[in-house]
Amino acid sequence: MTLDTPVSPTDSRREADVNAAPDRAEDTFDWRRHWYPIAFLQDLPRRRPHAFSLYDERMVLFVGDDGGLGCLRDQCGHRAARLSDGCIRDGRLECLYHGWQYDNDGACQHIPQLPAGRSIPPKAAVTSYPVVAAQGIAWVWPGNPDAADETLLPLVDELDADGVTRVDFQMDLPYDQSYFTENVIDIAHIHIAHDGMRGGGHRSLAGPLDFEVLQNDARGIIARFRRAPAGGRTQDNAPQGPLEDARMEFHAPNLVRYRSVYRDPGRIAGLALYSIPLGRNRCRMLYRKFSNFTSKAERRKPRWLEHWTQCTILEQDMGVVVGQHATAEREDKPLRDLWLPIRSSDPLVLAYRSWLDRYGASLPFYRGLTSAKSPTPPPDPAIGAESPVDRYRLHTRICCTCSRMHVRAVQLSRALPYTGAGLLVAALLVPGQWVSATLAGLAGLAVAGTAGAHWMRRRFE
Structure with a gap:
């Protein structure tokens, strides 16, 4: 079979099972026995709670006065109001409805309406x-608290090395976690879907790829990949590039890593893509790019400017993935019957969907290559295809840097027109040609600044 030969259903199952561990009682996956990333610590609000969900189970995270984290079910014990609608008062999470207050452990510490001398039930x-x-991220364990083991946190050791800098970015996406994971392990789409984008790809580099699956078990999938050699054969005298090895690692259930191994052992670079399954047709991505040889210009770049680039890349994929998700759920047939995968492009996607077939029994819902459990309703295929995408809802509101810049842009867009008008009136009234010209020039700058503020504001919305 050549590299560009379509993979038959039998071949796809066989390829997905390469190096799969034998069935064992302990070789199982339970989604509740894992840590889930909620948000980057720097993006968590300090004066209000942060609502989120895991597979549609509503939770709320808050930061106490001492900086300690608390995570509770998002439901007041009194009358089932959302605790996330409340506030942080005296280091506790206070319900907006009647003021019941909860500490980090979920114990009710104050009920304003309780008669004196009565104890809290x-x-x-x-x-x-x-x-x-850990590593700048807040993590939650949704299962048995006694089983919460911090050694199971899917951390990236290279982040702790000297000289490593990183870019952190998070965004909510209108499709479930499995479609996000499929999208980010699909190496072949990058040079087509993100052609010409900084941090994206180049159409001229699109071509067949070689894959070697090194691990495929309940822990996840690890694979080596490279561009296929010309003519299907490795050239002994081919020039060597800086990379010795490139790997994709899926660490179940929520981390996709791209690991670059350089011939120079002192060089470190990689990409960590965490995700959290908010619910049906909803997930959150936590993006982390890191390196110890980033240029000074890149290190000095404002965080919000890098976020514009990442938003654009995700938005380029959004309409495509939502449409793919809608089609798959509407057809409601095995993906092996819906797809026509090829060996030089799709082995990792096949391996991941087959991983769901094999290990997804504990998940509330999933769609594998050959099976599905509680399929999700098809999302609206127009979501993500609109122009512009609702960037404020998906990113700005959950990013402290971009939300702060958005507020400043809004303030400027409102204040500068009045400033410009005032300067123009002053230019007409104040005597002196030089003073009038200066004031008129400043009025022109205010008008230009208003246009710039409106442009910047739209980039956050």
């Missing part, structure tokens, strides 16, 4: 979840 407590901060 134990049943007023709400469910709490283990939550930790």
